[in-house]
Amino acid sequence: MLRVEQVSHTFRNAQGIVPVLQDINISVGKGEMVALLGSSGSGKSTLLHLMAGLMKPDTGKILIADQDIVRMSENRLAEFRRTHIGFIFQAYELLANLTIRENVELPLVFQGIRPSRRKQKAMHLLEQVGLVGKSELFPSQLSGGQQQRVSIARSLITEPSVIFADEPTGNLDTRTEEEIISILQQLNREMDTTFVIVTHEAEVAEQMQVVITLQDGCLVKSGQSKAVEQGARL
Numbered sequence: 001m002l003r004v005e006q007v008s009h010t011f012r013n014a015q016g017i018v019p020v021l022q023d024i025n026i027s028v029g030k031g032e033m034v035a036l037l038g039s040s041g042s043g044k045s046t047l048l049h050l051m052a053g054l055m056k057p058d059t060g061k062i063l064i065a066d067q068d069i070v071r072m073s074e075n076r077l078a079e080f081r082r083t084h085i086g087f088i089f090q091a092y093e094l095l096a097n098l099t100i101r102e103n104v105e106l107p108l109v110f111q112g113i114r115p116s117r118r119k120q121k122a123m124h125l126l127e128q129v130g131l132v133g134k135s136e137l138f139p140s141q142l143s144g145g146q147q148q149r150v151s152i153a154r155s156l157i158t159e160p161s162v163i164f165a166d167e168p169t170g171n172l173d174t175r176t177e178e179e180i181i182s183i184l185q186q187l188n189r190e191m192d193t194t195f196v197i198v199t200h201e202a203e204v205a206e207q208m209q210v211v212i213t214l215q216d217g218c219l220v221k222s223g224q225s226k227a228v229e230q231g232a233r234l
Ligand SMILES: Nc1ncnc2c1ncn2[C@@H]1O[C@H](COP(=O)(O)OP(=O)(O)OP(=O)(O)O)[C@@H](O)[C@H]1O
Pocket: 011, 012, 013, 018, 020, 038, 039, 040, 041, 042, 043, 044, 045, 046, 047, 200
């Protein structure tokens, strides 16, 4: 479903060239829930942005649904991202002047889907994340955890092949973090959507199915999480 092959990347700054990722190889199966774990500066966000087509690597291939996004033209990639890729940000990134329902519908506006169909899909997803009663409120009227649930619903509305999440619980307290993780696990089970989730917290990573650990830009470990080893039904 998702393959990263021999990806390396460098940044240039005032000091010169900084290697950030070195020869990364990853394979994620359809419907898998994968954590990218590593300490600050290990390269997690850079790798996530490369996999989501937000940047191009210096070398290597990134295949989603058997298509190499590195070699796509900008136009083709923009279209591919709209239909195949969802993204959840740490800071939710909701539009303040749109209602909750309008925020969830937005990706379908860009796809030219008619309003009644958009509304129907948005309300269904808001029901799945437990926010159907809040659909006509604005983001500022919701708690952080509720806003993140809206952003999760928005990421799913185009039925993408894979959803990338950058520290989705990074701004939340422990109890709300647990709620968000359990919603992601439930959606992964029900919709068979593939998730790749960046975190610097081992406790969060171990609740996914697979944990990939980065250190100083290198992949140092990859395997089943403790939850899966212990036989939990994720
Ligand atoms: N645009 C940039 N220009 C130069 N260096 C960068 C740039 N973006 C990131 N870096 C460097 O690349 C390295 C990896 O950064 P990255 O943000 O991918 O790490 P991370 O593991 O996600 O860290 P964090 O958990 O703190 O977000 C860091 O050393 C960072 O300073």
